[in-house]
Amino acid sequence: MSDLPPVDPPHGEETPDMAAAELALGLLEGEERAAAIRRVLAEPGFARSVERWRDHLAQLFDLWPAVEAPDLFDRIERSLDRAPDAPVAVLTPTPRPPSKLWPALAGVSSLVAAVLLVVLIARPVPVPPAPQPRQSAPVVTAPAPTLVASIDPTEAGSAPATAVFDAQAGAIRVTQAKLVAADRSAELWVIPADGTPHSLGVLRERGSTALTLSPENRARIAAGAVLAVTVEPIGGSPTGLPTGPVVAKGALAPV
Structure with a gap:
């Protein structure tokens, strides 16, 4: 009998759960062992039991007496030195007490297995990074050339005007030029390859004029297209087509 203190059953139990003792001793195998380990993970009371x-059984290590190996070599030498007619001594090994080491080692291995199982279950599974979309090489487009036109008056004595088209801004700027009388408006037109004039807007009476073009007129501004200025009523042509004479014109060319 062991003089160790008995293992108290968990609170609320009249008798100890023998499955806990069998798991601690390493006596369970197969499905019974797996079921006991699941209970360790799911039932805190069973895990404490x-x-x-295991704490109770671990104290048995302190109670194991040291056992010396039998002195077989001396007995063998004595048997070799005996007289020829002396009876042969039968070497009977000293019986060894049953070892308690293996059950203890089994209990320790059970504890290690339970800890590893808890670590594997509790450890979060790393999420593989999402594949990055393959980025295509950026398409590099050459900037559109700047187009310039010298709008020369049809009558001598008037100063020419200069028109500059900014493709990125989609606007055309015309320098100051006195091309019509004060009671009229100077309207700027673009005449593409098809020969049909399209209004770009009315020029200011004083100072330079910046006109923001519609997408359709931006497409019509190209090298070789003609810019023309006509005399129109105040505010521009009421018909959408030139109504007065052309007083200045010039072709667009890249700088």
């Missing part, structure tokens, strides 16, 4: 059993 297993731990108490």
Whole structure:
């Protein structure tokens, strides 16, 4: 009998759970062992009972007496030195007490297996990074050339005007030029290759004029297209087509 203190059953139980003792001793195998380990993970009371059993059994290491190996070599030498007619001594090994080491080692291995199982279950599974979309090489487009036109008056004595088209801004700027009388408006037109004039807007009476073009008129501004200025009523042509004479014109060319 062991003089160790008995293992108290968990609170609320009249008798100890023998499955906890069997798991601590390493006596369970197969499905019974797996079921006991699941209970360790799911039932805190059962896990504490297993731990108490293991603490209780671990104290047996302090109670194991040291056992010396039998002196077989001396007995063998004595048998070799005996007289020829002396009876042969039968070497009977000293019986060894049953070892308690293996059950203890089994209990320790059970504890290690339970800890590893808890670590594997509790450890979060790393999420593989999402594949990055393949980025295509950026398409590099050459900037559109700047177009310039010298709008020369049809009558001598008037100063020419200069028109500059900014493709990125989609606007055309015309320098100051006195091309019509004060009671009229100077309207700027673009005449593409098809020969049909399209209004770009009315020029200011004083100072330079910046006109923001519609997408359709931007497409019509190209090298070789003609810019023309006509005399129109105040505010521009009421018909959408030139109504007065052309007083200045010039072709667009890249700089």
